[in-house]
Amino acid sequence: MPEGPEVQSIVTDLQSLIVGRRVLDLVTYEYTRSLFGEVDVDELRDEITGSEIVSVTRRGKNIILQLSSDVYLAIHLRMTGQVFLRDDAPKYCRLTIKLDGDGDLHLADVRTFATCEVYSADEMVDFEMKKKIGVDALSPAFSLRDLQSIVAGKRPLHAVLLDQTKISGLGNIYVNEALFEAGIHPLRKAESLSDDLMKRLYKAIVVTLTKAIKNRGTTFSDYRLPSGEMGSYQKHLRVFRRTGEPCLKCGATIKREKLGGRSVFYCEKCQPLSEP
DNA sequence: AGTATAACCTGTCTGC
DNA sequence: TGCAGACAGGTTATAC
Incomplete structure (x- = not known):
């Protein structure tokens, strides 16, 4: 489900909703596979109960909860993970962090791909290195030079x-x-890619992500903000899942192909394979 | 190095 | 109504 803009929107909301609040308890639910992998949940509960949520940040597509007890939770929502702040446990709830004040933090996930990893401050220092997270496209520091350095080789841009x-x-x-x-x-x-097209691509990435964040992400089915609200960028999509529909620039028919198991969408008139 | 496929799971939608 | 197959916002392992 969530890409950078969706994760960022969730993180931004959580910052004002849960930072400074105290953890009262941690509740897990019966599933065949644990959200936590090898982590000892009882030990984790002991470690974080009574601690305070210090910060909520994003690293790549991970949500990082920093707790005052030197515990960092790195949550990755994968395809269908959802984060809610409310009183009752949502459908497919896999984890509840009970908090003082209004509403508990819940993590729900139909497909059970989501993960929650536990780190100490020391271990978090080289988190990006460990998880091999590349340059952050959402960061204000993301530059044309960053893009130039990674757009290379014979693979397709997609x-x-x-x-x-x-x-x-x-x-x-x-x-x-x-x-x-x-x-x-x-x-x-x-x-x-020519220098000119590289610049165009850079601008397109920045503009697209900025608008997506402004719209608080794209809701097709599962993605929700912690309040339960939907994002609105689905109203602004121009090619994604528009196979067979007319291109909004030129009217030609939008095509779909498969690449490495994922769908790619494009207009063959507006998006030529090589320069004219 | 690049590619393709399956795997992890459950739900929804389409077409026969 | 039923049932098979395709498809899904992500990532990882494995095999040509």
Whole structure:
């Protein structure tokens, strides 16, 4: 489900909703596979009960909860993970962190791919290195030079831009949208980009992600803000999941292809494979 | 190095 | 109504 803009929107809301609040308890639910992998949940409960939530941040597509007891929780929502702040446990609830004050923090996930890892401050120092998280496309510091350094090789741009070890924050929606915005074919080889197209791609990525964050993400089915509200960027999508519909720039028919198991969407008129 | 496929799971939608 | 198959916002392992 969530790409960078969705994770960022959740994090921004959590910052005002839960920072400074105290952990009263941690509740897990019966599932075949644990959200926590090898982590001893009882030990974790003992460690964090009574501690305070110090900060909520984003690293790549991970949500990082910093607790005053030298515990950091790194939550990755994968496809269908959801975070809610409310009184009652949502459907498919997998973890509840009970807090003082109004509403508890819940993590729900139909497909059970989401993960929650536990780190100490020392271990968090090289989190990006350990998880191989590439340059953050959502950061204000993300530059044209950053993009130039990662857009190389013979792979298609679609694959390179989705590769979180090179550039983090984009997912399938925003890769397709940014390439449409830039007028570049998703299957075009990364190394074939001219300086001019590189600049166009850079601007398209920044503009697309900025608008997506302003709209608080894209809700197709599962993605929700902690309040339960939906994002609104789905109203602004121009190619993603528009197969067979007319291109909003030229009227040609939007095509879909498969690349490495993922769908790519494009207009073959507006997004030529090579320069005219 | 690059590619493709399956795997992890459950739900929803489409077409016969 | 039923049932099979495709598809899903992510990531990882494995095999050509």
